[in-house]
Amino acid sequence: MQTAFDFSQAADLRSIRDRLTVYFGNIRIQERPDPVSQLSGSILGIRTRDEISWNAFMRLLVRFQNWNAVSDAPKTDIENLIWDVTFSEKKALYLKQALQTIRAREGDINLGSLVNLPVEEALHWLEKIDGVGRKTAAATLNFSTIHGRAFVIDTHVFRVLRRFGFIGKNTKPEHAYDTVMAASDDFDADDLFELHWLLKILGQKTCSHAQACCASCPLSDICLQRVEKGAIKITWAPAWIA
Numbered sequence: 018m019q020t021a022f023d024f025s026q027a028a029d030l031r032s033i034r035d036r037l038t039v040y041f042g043n044i045r046i047q048e049r050p051d052p053v054s055q056l057s058g059s060i061l062g063i064r065t066r067d068e069i070s071w072n073a074f075m076r077l078l079v080r081f082q083n084w085n086a087v088s089d090a091p092k093t094d095i096e097n098l099i100w101d102v103t104f105s106e107k108k109a110l111y112l113k114q115a116l117q118t119i120r121a122r123e124g125d126i127n128l129g130s131l132v133n134l135p136v137e138e139a140l141h142w143l144e145k146i147d148g149v150g151r152k153t154a155a156a157t158l159n160f161s162t163i164h165g166r167a168f169v170i171d172t173h174v175f176r177v178l179r180r181f182g183f184i185g186k187n188t189k190p191e192h193a194y195d196t197v198m199a200a201s202d203d204f205d206a207d208d209l210f211e212l213h214w215l216l217k218i219l220g221q222k223t224c225s226h227a228q229a230c231c232a233s234c235p236l237s238d239i240c241l242q243r244v245e246k247g248a249i250k251i252t253w254a255p256a257w258i259a
């Protein structure tokens with residue numbers, strides 16, 4: 018369901034991006050992976066630290082050389098190679114099934130045809146694969162050579178958006194996606210990529226699950242959580258609490 022947004026909220030999103038860019042610098046991708054590699058890496062990366070899932074991804078590629086070989090490999094062989102990612106048993110199954118599903122639908126393990134679909138259709142196409150949710154589907158479209166206008170909301174990004182007040186406290190991740198996309202009409206795929214990573218870095222370094230270091234946060238004077246804690250006087254607030 019698409020959420021209606023007014024101008025001020027769209028401006029809020031730009032303000033977040035601009036402030037974080039000043040703080041962390043511009044973030045642009047140098048080389049995009051092919052979409053199947055991105056999908057596979059994103060499945061491995063669910064609830065797993067990036068360096069761990071990246072190493073597991075590389076072990077798979079070194080051992081099997083290509084995704085056809087991974088899809089044909091026994092599930093236990095895949096699982097043994099990705100042992101240190103969270104839910105390795107389930108992910109081995111999901112990855113194998115995802116690759117087989119792509120081959121069955123496309124005649125080959127190749128997602129290049131998704132570039133011809135509107136982003137919403139491509140998201141739904143991917144989400145019909147077992148184990149692929151909105152975050153994995155959006156990463157497959159936005160981070161890969163498809164270069165699609167999709168926004169990736171992981172746990173760090175979701176936490177910052179909620180604490181900041183850009184989304185409501187009870188908003189579900191799938192509705193958070195609609196909210197961000199509705200407010201980012203003028204963001205291209207690279208801008209959405211950059212916004213994801215800026216918010217993710219903020220969520221990892223400054224606004225973590227365990228601790229919000231508001232005193233050193235570049236959003237501190239416009240953040241709803243700080244306003245509610247009475248740490249600052251209200252100079253700005255999202256439209257729905259004004």
Ligand code: SF4
Nearest residue numbers: 224231234237240242
């Ligand atoms: S001001 Fe505090 S709660 Fe708000 S985004 Fe920054 S660290 Fe998180």
